[in-house]
Amino acid sequence: MPFVTLIIPIYNAERYLRRCLDSVVEQTYADMEVLLMNDGSTDGSLAICREYEEKDLRFRTIDKENTGVSDTRNQAMLLARGTYLQFLDSDDWLTPDATESLAEAARADDCDLVVADFYRVNGKRYVEKKHIKKTHVMTREEFAMEMAEDPADFYYGVMWNKLYRKSILLEHQIQCDTSMNWCEDFVLNLQMIRHAERFRALQKPIYYYMKRKGSLVSTEAVSTEAVKVKFELLEKYRDLYQSIGLYEEHKLKINSYILAVAKDGAAGVMTPKSKKLSPENVIPDKEKPGYQHVEHTFEPVYDENSEILILGTFPSVKSRENNFYYGHPQNRFWKLIAGLTKEPVPETIEEKKALLLKHHIAIWDVVQSCDIIGSSDSSIKNVVPADIAKILKESSVQRIYANGDKAYRLYKKYCEKETGKKAEKLPSTSPANAIFTLDRLTESWGAEIFGRTEENESVKGTV
Structure with a gap:
């Protein structure tokens, strides 16, 4: 040995x-x-x-x-x-x-x-x-x-x-x-x-x-x-x-x-x-790639029975490669939702859709298109917001949650007045948000989403 x-x-x-x-x-x-x-x-x-x-x-x-x-x-x-x-x-x-x-x-x-x-x-x-x-x-x-x-x-x-x-x-x-x-x-x-x-x-x-x-x-x-x-x-x-x-x-x-x-x-x-x-031994860091204009290419997940809507900001590079939400292997979203709903962690896109719809959860992103550097939410500019009101008209969604501060701020800026509903901010499931362990995310999301029964209050007055 x-x-x-x-x-x-x-x-x-x-x-x-x-x-x-x-x-x-x-x-x-x-x-x-x-x-x-x-x-x-x-x-x-x-x-x-x-x-x-x-x-x-x-x-x-x-x-x-x-x-x-x-x-x-x-x-x-x-x-x-x-x-x-x-x-x-x-x-x-x-x-x-x-x-x-x-x-x-x-x-x-x-x-x-x-x-x-x-x-x-x-x-x-x-x-x-x-x-x-x-x-x-x-x-x-x-x-x-x-x-x-x-x-x-x-x-x-x-x-x-x-x-x-x-x-x-x-x-x-x-x-x-x-x-x-x-x-x-x-x-x-x-x-x-x-x-x-x-x-x-x-x-x-x-x-x-x-x-x-x-x-x-x-x-x-x-x-x-x-x-x-x-x-x-x-x-x-x-x-x-x-x-x-x-x-x-x-x-x-x-x-x-x-x-x-x-x-x-x-x-x-x-x-x-x-x-x-x-x-x-000198290997310089790669320079950051420049801005690219990127369109959101995959559809929201919802049906007429969806009761809550969880909004991300914009798909990461990995999610765009996989053509589905939260595709980065270190993003905790799917483990978190599986844990909260007491279901196995889904592997395929179809399993992920089925899990969400079974528990009346809809997901989409706030941004339909933007200029962005890689997966950096902080670099987003020239935003075209998604048509969130479309989901509200075609589903039973009463509560809206933003996955992270950036999604929350963009929703408030671009979407809240149109939808007439406030969003609640949840801690991001991104691996960059290392401060929140999976246990802390479970506690926070569980208390906010599954520990509440009241509907989001409608927006009153001018935003």
Whole structure:
């Protein structure tokens, strides 16, 4: 059995994947396996994985349906044969001695968790990120005291600068929370710290972390809505520190987590101490495509018995490809509706239509056509609204709900006066709205839609 299993979740990563896998090929450590977890990629990622699998016996490709990064990591943990687990994101890369450094520390001191410094990459430059200076084996209490100095630091929160003893993860059923799209790695690490006993910190960077524009980390970590998730995380921090008797001593620092953003080691501009990347490791982000004028091409779903109408904004690129609503695999809409109606999650378009009509639900989008960049709701301009009144005339719809703030604002601006009905705003099911887990969406939508009996009140006066 290998001593280390390196887990790499991969989804549509062909632009960066060779750089990532080349760094794995160059690892100086031999006693390892590499699980290439292809999460239903639709680009050339799978072919690249197969290519590297042919070249290096340590590589093993697992091709699976798209379930998201958290579930992909969880599946890989169960498939892993190694005594220890290491993680790597497909757009990042390792130093040549990364795995060897982590593994030697774990073996030498029989550690449960090893953490290392890393490089934060910004464009063509990088800077070193470090925290713990202690070189000896730390107890749980010592490690927690170090973390209390800066609990929101990526150094402690992420999974990719660490080596985990697999038996602890499995024994205590520690996994990534699949209902979270942001900070799920922070939660896993808090659980690991609760059960681990021996900790080591390496004072050397072993990982190149690249935060790209538009990533969940770059958008959610600084949003005001993220504070809600951080309050939930704060409770988990409190539980950990209370369990080891350190909360009272460090509660001011722990509570400061709410005020801090999740910090990745660079605040905007690189410091004068930053260094230039080697040219072969510089892969610029793609430029955003320009505006396109797009027409809504598929029909609303409703019949004469439909009682409520749920409105989205405009179909995403994936929905337009699938020619049906909420086509992005990470959009929670269909899981949410299935859960609320206690039905199986529909797979085909016909099953989705049947589910909606059985429960008297109609769906459409506010926008019939517009100019838009990709799937970006925030870029929408030159709107032609859909004829929402048509559904109201041909159905029994009495209540209208907007799936997200953008749909709500566009409905209010373009449709409310014509329909004479107000819409109620619901939290978006989009994967970009990572602040709302599936459980929170279920609670909010269930209370609003299925917990009410009154009709939408008609609009009075001038809008």
